[in-house]
Amino acid sequence: MKQEWNLSEALIRTGVVKEGHFLLSSGRHSQQYMQCAQLLQHPADAEQAGQAIANLFRDMEIDVVVGPALGGVVIAHEVARALGVRCLFAERKEGVMELRRGFEVEKGERVLAVEDVVTTGGSVQEVVTLLEGMGADVVGIGSIVDRSQGKTPFTVPYRALMPIEIKCWEAENCPLCAKGTPVVKPGSRTPISKK
Template identity: 70%
Template sequence: MDKTQMWRLEEAMERRGVLKEGHFFLSSGRHSARYMQCAQLLQHPGEAEAAGAALAELFREEEVDVVVGPALGGVIIAHETARALGVRCLFAERKEGKMTLRRGFTLQPGERVLLVEDVVTTGGSVGEVADLVQAEGATVVGIASLVDRSGGRAPFQAPFRSLMQQSIESFDPADCPLCKQGMPVEKPGSRQTEKV
């Protein structure tokens, strides 16, 4: 993707208020003073369509058969990426804490799967979906995200490409300066945990 297109994504994210400031509990279990709420961008169909088309271009040469996104953050962007590629879209969701395919969704052995997520920080959810896809006998040909917050540390075996990289500091809860200041913690993501 050229710099002009990347700039437009950043502009759209700013216009839609994607970056939030406060004290956030991340799905990784870490805390942060900043959070990227991509749902603010993806709630607008035109923005979602443009973002999905941009991600599809990153993997256009991979001969993708199906796109899979982890629920909840990856559902809309996975669907729009699948639309741009002209393939079907599935999503994995948690059942009893484990990522599964439900709702009659299935993968066939040998299908070429592109995993799509809104934001990758540790890569935990996407890694779980990759394991699920491989257990079904399908092949993960790539992983795409709107934003890569991993700092190059996402532990993926398949090629990983994103539309932008964003460095946002996060803290172990035991060492969180925001907790030490007594700031209330907000949990903006979709993964449920026992305590915040």
């Protein structure tokens, strides 16, 4: 008999949670980092995570799923596949989120935005703003992991597979910096400059 897929077990098995001193894309520092690419590199786990997120939104009519590059690309594809709709991704060009590669949304299309990990919600909110500016109707936002502790800018329903609380600090208040622990910048996004 096939064992039921369990997200907590899969996150541990694939080494998603990293320990150290990390500079997040928000500009904040953290002792832990969620590298969901470690989970999504395994097609069976990616498929299961996509189906689980899709199940959170089956009560909504969705025409297209959109994820921000780079973290949202694989999971957005798997959610779209589970819902039987098409998948697009937005990417940055000169620091601005855009639909490229011939991707388009029609006015009034119902969009689900999907991300791997939401901390501040900044990247996915940029995608939402982009799509709404094109006339799309963003009906929800989904993610594998919710690190936001309820502090997102979202005005549409947000549903995640797993909330996780990981402490983070502004750089000037970081106890790891105070100890002289070297900081690492994981992920693909340049941290937000604090001016």
